[in-house]
Amino acid sequence: MTRTTPPRPIDVEALFPELAAYRGTTTRLHPRPGSPQISAGSVGGPMLWPANEPWPVCSEAHSRGRGQRPVDIHRYRRVLATAWARNRAPDPEERELLKALHREHRISEASETDPLPMIGLAQLYRRDVPDLPTGPGGCDLLQVFWCPFKAHGPDRYDLALHLRWRRSSEVGEVLTLQPQPPVVESEGFVPEPCVLHPEQVVTYPFADPDFLPEDLCARIEAWDAAQEEAEQSTDESAAGPTGYQYDLSIPPGWRVGGFASWHATDPYPMDCRTCGTPMRLLLTIDSLEWDGGSRSWKPLEDRLPAHRCAMPTEVTAGRFGELNVFACPTTPDHPHRWSIQ
Structure with a gap:
């Protein structure tokens, strides 16, 4: 629509x-919730990412060993949306599930210093977005990533953003299993898949x-x-x-x-x-x-x-x-x- x-x-x-x-x-x-295709612009959708190219990662040593799991965040939202679609608050069973899904998780201490996969936030094609400028070397696709933790930079409150321009026609084989961070600092870092x-x-x-x-x-x-x-x-x-x-x-x-x-x-x-x-x-x-x-x-x-x-x-x-x-x-x-x- x-x-x-x-x-x-x-x-x-x-x-x-x-x-x-x-x-x-x-x-x-x-952006509206949907099932975006890898060849289309999206927020939170799959990226047109080459299979032979490293996925963007964050190497900052922030406190990434504790947080919420992206899979739990998506399920939490689905359960809550289903309850409110009935025009009433979640029932007792749903409330217990929501509390469990909102629980903080820990990952192994060894993983705290490993490079952390960034979250694919958005990809935009110039053919669809009139005000998107042409990228360097005639690139027609902009891909935006961010780290799901805030502790970056000297004041430890900076965001870590990564922008990647590319020519979509040159991608070749696409990375199908796209990395996700094991935990994130808060659910606001995790986009719901949206079509544009x-x-x-x-x-x-x-x-x-x-x-x-x-x-x-x-x-x-x-x-x-x-x-x-x-x-x-x-x-x-x-x-x-x-x-x-x-x-x-x-x-x-x-x-x-x-x-x-x-x-x-x-x-x-x-x-x-x-x-x-x-x-x-x-x-x-x-x-x-x-x-x-x-x-x-x-x-x-x-x-x-x-x-x-x-x-x-x-x-x-x-x-x-x-x-x-x-x-x-x-x-x-x-x-x-x-x-x-």
Whole structure:
């Protein structure tokens, strides 16, 4: 099923004509639970990975000997979904099973220092995603992995991300038995297999003087404040006021390209550490496809109460935020950077 973003509640360029010069596009991926094929783009699906190429691993010596098993996480989600599909809480037998599946496990101490297989998070084909740039050497496939533990880097809270570009036509024999880590730090690192329904939409920069003229930002801020004041003076408060940041500029959810949101921190430079070029947003990994503040972006096909797809991938970035991955626009194989909002 395709996914269709509703028209924006207000024509933002009619309000602020200067924004036409900053108009861009982003491709909403609209991941939804399913059975993705190895030859298709996906979140949490099988990777088109060569049989003769080593799988990405993490060699950091974090506390990986204790955690949850991916197989238990997937089963836990299935049991819970089955119970709520009956419109009631899990029965006593299901609750005992859920507790057992949520139990922490240990692996042998010898395994704690072995290279840990990374989790295949997403693969994206340029043929399906209009805003996915061409990779180095004409690569048409981007594969994204991460380590299911946070303890990396000097502050021991960094994520370990691995991006691999490749030409899909040159893969040859595919690795069928794809490695999985024996345990993960938390279930938010384990994606549910999701098929993608890419849709390109219009987007505008985050309203900050780093990205838009200062006087335009001030007018947008004043307009937002007036919208909130008008909403508070009426009884029609269920939907909330229309705002630039949440309704008119940057859509929520997994997406490729466009502009990054900086709603949790002040913007800071994202320059390539190899060549100094300002980097561009490559991919946004979002914990939620929409929430109470961004419901106007909820696809038309998900408007029925039965479509509870706010968190279809089960992936969480930070404290239910979004992970923005940036890439060098001049040399795509330069090391990426990221921020969590």
